[in-house]
Amino acid sequence: MKFAYKFSNLLGAFYRHGNLCFSKDGNSVISPVGNRISVFDLKNNRSETLPASTTKNISCLGISPDGSLAILIDEDGAAILVSLVTRAVLHHHHFHSPVHSVSFSPDGRKFVITKENVALMYHAPGRNREFNAFALDKSYYGPFDETTCIDWTDDSKCFAVGSKDMTTWIFGAERWANLIYYSLGGHKDIIVGCFFENDSLDMYTVSQEGTLCVWESDTALEGLRKGPKYSERKKMEEKKKREEGESNEDDDVEDIVGEDGETRGDVIKGSADTPKQVEGIKNVRYSQRSNESYVFKQQGHFNNMNSLAYSPDGQYLVTGGDDGKVSLLPLGFLWNTNSGLCFVTFTEHSSGVTNVAFTSSGFVVVSASLDGTVRAFDLHRYRNFRTMTSPRPAQFSSLAVDSSGELVCAGSQDSFEIFLWSMQTGRLLEVLSGHEGPVSNLCFSPVQSVLASVSWDKTVRLWDMLDSWQTKETLRLTSDGLAVTYRPDGQELAVASLDGEITFWTPQTGGQTGSIAGRHDLQMGRKETEKITAKQSFTSLCYSADGESILAGGQSKFVCIYNIKEHVLMKKFEISCNLSLDAMEEFLDRRKMTEFGSLSLVDEGTGDGDGVELSLPGVKRGDMSSRRFIPEIRVSSLCFSPTGRSWAAASTEGLLIYSLDASLVFDPYDLDMDVTPASIRKQMKTKEWASAILLSFRLNEMPLIREVLEAVPYDQITVVCSSLPDVYVDKLLNFVASTLEKSNHLQFYLSWAQCLLTLHGQKLKNRSGAVLPTVQQLLKSIQRHSDDLSKLCDWNIYNIRYAAALSKQRGMKRTAAESLSDEDEEEEESGVR
Incomplete structure (x- = not known):
């Protein structure tokens, strides 16, 4: 079995905070979910979570106008640049303080972030080849309190910044002679949104109390005049000062000088007392909630x-x-x-x-x-x-x-x-009855009518459902039992106990066949309020579809896959790296330690000096009534897909899906110098279909295998299938099952599957344990296509019935009208006579 499982999707994660963004075409919504982002496709009714993640929960995100780049910024100001095309992290940057908002300019050349009471404008990454993807251009000062929101004009000439000081500031992104900054007042609460009209400097501002202000500008966007460059302006001002003998300094524009003395950018300093452009309030409205119509709800x-x-x-x-x-x-x-x-x-x-x-x-x-x-x-x-x-x-x-x-x-x-x-x-x-402690888990045998139950009384009991529901066998454990599961063939039983061990038993004889000590593989995390590291254990077990491996998880951020025969750890998955969750770090954070103990044990909100009370024994989720509640990372349940190509974990963050992606893995089989794409295509030209298929599977490149299969004539499928060796039958059936799920050539691949199962059915049945995941995946693909086609056929049937009924009704009306007209003609003729 392969273990190249990678993060595939996150389901059930809810929106916490941050801004939402629409894609370029408007068909998708991009939403932060914890320390990841999810893309909700409104047109195709699908959702997908990107594998890129930040170290803490995302506070704001920005999407480039072409939809190829995204900037994700977490609660501490750490930012990552992500490619939405390749889903890879391109750059890391830290702003050293919390960032409130980020926005790209409509032309994609700049982006602005707001933190504290300043707006920082950077050159957008990808435009210039620079070692640092985030190159600072200008810094804009003006608000007296924290900034909250950003909006750009359509031509990227200006941008507006809202603030908690109830003002909105308009800044020029370039050097404009008649606009450097302007302050808009009039609100009585925090500004939560500011929006420019299309192709205009007119704008709308919304405050937290629900007030909407409409602002009209006396200058159009085309009326903005280019100002002199900073160096030229500085020379002109110095010359003027020397001539006039003045010593006044320019308070509008200054330098940002780095530690090496190099100028990094400009500082634009604004003041509400010296406006650079005249605007005014034309209307003030109070927003009202209208009726809702859900387009998409999750x-x-x-x-x-x-x-x-x-x-x-x-x-x-x-x-x-x-x-x-x-x-x-x-x-x-x-x-x-x-x-x-x-x-x-x-x-x-x-x-x-x-x-x-x-x-x-x-x-x-x-x-x-x-x-x-x-x-x-x-x-x-x-x-x-x-x-x-x-x-x-x-x-x-x-x-x-x-x-x-x-x-x-x-x-x-x-x-x-x-x-x-x-x-x-x-x-x-x-x-x-029989257990002397709480029953922690139950599992039925897949082949017999036998129930296995595990309890805190350190026993596993096997109950015979056919013999008066009596206890068939009692297995003794060394510690409290937490989880039990049967192997898919029912010939083995796995039990997880409180001491961190996984023991394997034979249900028929009641003998123990092996054990795995997994406590050290969990790498237990220490909660902020814990003085010592708690001893954790596995709370959930699940066999793989072929029964060769077992998946185990518990109160930890790790999920382990063990090989049962060798009793060794094959791979360990870190389900989360989100430091906003508790119990993520294995050691104490020295930055939070003082001479009086950990800062997490001090409740700053109560003021009674009693500190924070420790949670009661047995509390799993913490005290949710506390002022500062941090969810604890844990895996409560695990399950392998029946197809064996994915597994799911129910965790604190949500429902995590890990799956195999064979298209990204080069895994040749029985390779030699003669197996090349050229030799395979040569076999295809000579119509040696069976030989071409064998060579393509030896090279094991999925696009090439698909090319060879789809080149085989329809009437040659049976002949090719009958000449394949057994090892390639399994490989071909697996490929057909995975391709059928997304391919449009439904009948073609169904013909391949039918011939393989018909000609090699008995041999496949003899090795059913190894082929079972492939058959289940094939059933899943066929069922999905069946559901889609049945819906389409039902829709067509109903439409045809409706059209037939409508035409029949119109025909009856036409017949009735004709009969009435005939009667009227007869009456007229009788009257004339």
Whole structure:
């Protein structure tokens, strides 16, 4: 199995703060989500999160006019320049203080950032070949308080800056003789937005209280006159001073001199008492809220996702969590893995959702909650059709559904019991007792009717569902059990315990086959209020589709993949580098340490001198009523896709998707000197199709393989498939399954898949364990195309029926009209007679 998984998408992350930007064509919205940015395609109804990230939450972002570059600035003023074409980070820069806003000029030659009470104008990167991508051009002073917003004129000649001192300043981006700066007053609250009219210096300003001021200029943009350059102006002023004997200094323009004595740019100093251009208030209005019409709406879990599950075909993801408020509003979200959007939300639970699961059919979602109910939702009608409860109130912390979809069980964290229901009737079948501690996790065997339950009482119990629901086997652990899962073939059981170990057992004999000590691989982070590093452990386990690897995560920023046979760590993924979250750093931050202890233990807002009270034992999410609440990084649930090409993690930041991208990996197979693109195309010219396919797979370049396959005549597909060796059958089937998902040649690739499965079906069945992920991916692709085509066909059928009914109705009206006209003619003839 390959481990080249890379960050693919982030789902369920909600907007915190920062500005939104539209793409150049206006079809996409670019929004900050934590320390990353998401692109929401309004036209194609898709979302995508870029892999580039800042060290802390993004406070503002700017997009170049051509849509190729983005500047992301975090809360501390650290900025990165990102290419929106290649998704790569091009440059790092630090502004050394928080930045309030950033904006590119419409011509793309400059950009302005505002911090404190100054506006800094830089040369836009990419225009000139310079070592420093951010070259400072000018600094503009004028506001007495922090700046808040920026807007440019359409020709990039001027820009406006709003401030918390209730004024708006207009600055010239170039040397204009009749405009250097101008201050606009009149508001009674903080300026939150300023906007120029198209091709005009007229503008609108909006304050926080809702006041809209309209400003009209007595000068058009064409009326701005070029002023002398700074060097020429300085010489003229010095000459004038010498002639007049004056010693007054110019307060409008100064130099920025670096440490080496080199002039880095200019400083424009403004004063509200000396206006350079006459403007005035023509109208003042108060904005009112109008009726809303949603074009696009997305929402996610407010705080933590507790669990997730893939549908059997890998097309959908379901998540469960809570919003962390006083009045909890737990939400169950259903996500489309292709579009990255949520299309169904279930809100029937009245408390936190602790676990979710799909049935084997993929049309029913089951969820367990702390409100004492287990609910089943129908994905055809999107309704809660079954609600299962216990005889006495219980808080359900775990959930499992058997392979047939007929049995549903949930574990209680207060009564230590397991409740078993029938999905068909909703009746409670049995209450399984035996555990002496809270039941932390449940899992059904995929091949037998056996339930595995793990508890804090340091045991794993195997329950036989066919033999009066009795305990079949009891496995003893060295510490409290936290997670349990079966291998896809049901021949192995993995258990995670509190001491950081993962143990493997044989369910049939109850013998332990191996263990992995993973405590050191987690690299536990230290919370700001902790004096010692807490001992963390894995809380979620998931087998890969082929059963050769296991995915493990817990209260850490790392997710580990282990090889089960060798019991070694294969790869470790850092799911987040966002320092705005707690427990991110392994060691204490010396910058926050004083002689009295950590600054995080001092609550500056209370003023009672008692400091911050430590959280109670067992508190997972922290004290959300505190003045300064920082979410803690943790992975609450993990799940491999049935196709094996991606896996998902429910974390503090949201739902993270990691997937394989084979197009970026060069991985040849059995390569020698004769395997070249020229030799492959030579085989294609001689119509040696089977030989060309074998050589293309040995070179293993995806565009070349696609070129060879699509060149094969349709009537030769069966002949080529029958002559392929077994090892290339697997490779070709895998390629067809991955290509079919995005290709428009639907019938062509379906013919390849049909011939491969028909001619080599028995051999593929013998090695079903290795081929299972490929077959599941093929089913996922076929199902997606089937859904799209069925919708199109239904739409066409309804349109045809409507057109037929309309024509029939018009024909009846025409017949009735003709009959009436005939009757009138007969009456007229009878009257004449």
